[in-house]
Amino acid sequence: QLQLQESGPGLVKPSETLSLTCTVSGDSISRSSYHWGWIRQPPGKGLEWIGNFFYNGRTYYKPSLKSRVTISVDTSKNQFSLRLNSVTAADTAVYFCVRHSLAYFDFWGQGALVSVSS
Amino acid sequence: SYVVTQLPSVSVAPGMTARITCGGSNIGSKSVHWYQQKPGQAPILVIYYDRDRPSGIPDRFSGSNSGDTATLTISRVEAGDEADYYCQVWDNTSDPVVFGGGTTLTVL
Numbered sequence: 151q152l153q154l155q156e157s158g159p160g161l162v163k164p165s166e167t168l169s170l171t172c173t174v175s176g177d178s179i180s181r182s183s184y185h186w187g188w189i190r191q192p193p194g195k196g197l198e199w200i201g202n203f204f205y206n207g208r209t210y211y212k213p214s215l216k217s218r219v220t221i222s223v224d225t226s227k228n229q230f231s232l233r234l235n236s237v238t239a240a241d242t243a244v245y246f247c248v249r250h251s252l253a254y255f256d257f258w259g260q261g262a263l264v265s266v267s268s
Numbered sequence: 269s270y271v272v273t274q275l276p277s278v279s280v281a282p283g284m285t286a287r288i289t290c291g292g293s294n295i296g297s298k299s300v301h302w303y304q305q306k307p308g309q310a311p312i313l314v315i316y317y318d319r320d321r322p323s324g325i326p327d328r329f330s331g332s333n334s335g336d337t338a339t340l341t342i343s344r345v346e347a348g349d350e351a352d353y354y355c356q357v358w359d360n361t362s363d364p365v366v367f368g369g370g371t372t373l374t375v376l
Contacts, residue, residue, distance in 0.1 A: 197303075197311070197354055199365035213363050246310055253358035254301035256322065258310040 152176035154247045154259035162241075162266050168234040170262055172247030173227070180205050180225045185250035188221065188232045190243040191261075198243075202250050203230065237266045270298075270359040274368035281376045286342040288371045290355030293336060298357045300338040302331060305370075306351045314353075315340060342373070350375045 158170035172186070179186050187202030187210075201211035203221050211219050220233040234241060242265050249257040272292040280286040290300060300318050303311035313322050315331040318338065328343045342349055355368040 196370045197356075197367045199367070210364070212365075251316075253299055254313060254316045254356065255303075255311075256313050256316070258312070261310050 152249065152257050154249065154257060156245060156247050156259045156262035158262060158264070160263055160265060162237055162264060163268050164238055164266055165236055168232070168237050168241060168245075168264055168266070170232045170245055170247075170264070171229050172231070172259060173229050174249075175228070177249070178225075179223065179228055179230060183251070185210075186223075186230050187248055187250050189246045189248055189255065189258075191246070192240075192243045200232065200234075200245075239266050242266045269361060269363045270357065270366050272355055272357060272366055272368040274353075274355060274371045276369070277372045277374065279374040279376055280342075280345050282345055282347060284345055286345050286349070286373055288340040288342070288353050288355075288373065290338040290340075290368050291336055292338075292357065295336055295338050295357065296334045298333075298359070300331065300333050301356045302329075302340045303354045303356065304349075304351045305354065311354065345373075345375055347375050349373060 153175045155173045162168045185202040185204050188200040203209045218235050223230045244261040244263050246261045247259040248255040302315040304314045305311040314325050314329050318333040319331040330341045332339050352370045354370045357366050
């Protein structure tokens with residue numbers, strides 16, 4: 151059964167870098183059928199796509215976040231990671247890692263709350 | 269970028285039918301996907317490509333899409349259906365993933 155699990159610090163200081171890792175079990179992130187990516191949800195608000203990567207290494211980012219975001223992959227560990235630099239309070243959110251099946255998101259991790267505060 | 273609009277809230281009595289809409293310019297030409305999110309949980313996919321149900325989703329959940337409105341219909345509503353529902357479309361632009369603002373379904 152497919153499972154995605156986010157991990158990383160729950161508190162980040164303003165101007166620093168948010169780093170999260172998603173560990174995938176039950177599927178291989180190098181399969182060609184799927185993208186893998188990140189979505190976030192500020193407290194009490196809606197969902198915002200951050201970016202995806204494809205098995206061939208291509209990455210796709212939300213334009214408004216592109217200058218601050220990097221998604222990287224470690225296929226040997228079946229993990230992928232999110233780095234978001236120069237964070238502000240507006241980046242406080244629950245961050246979900248997701249499997250992206252063509253145009254929709256069919257599996258989600260449980261989410262990790264990251265707060266940006268000094 | 270493409271914009272989709274959802275009403276903030278919908279209320280329905282148990283056993284009745286809930287209709288949650290997602291509006292957008294000519295949304296009928298796009299594929300719409302729906303997610304259910306209960307408090308403190310991750311969203312789950314309940315409808316994809318307008319009307320298909322993932323395995324494990326009851327057939328009380330159905331979808332349609334035409335013109336400027338896509339609709340998620342929940343028949344014979346149960347207390348356990350109380351949740352936030354989000355529509356999502358894929359737009360072939362540099363900002364391709366578009367979510368609606370979400371609709372809170374309250375079961376009276």
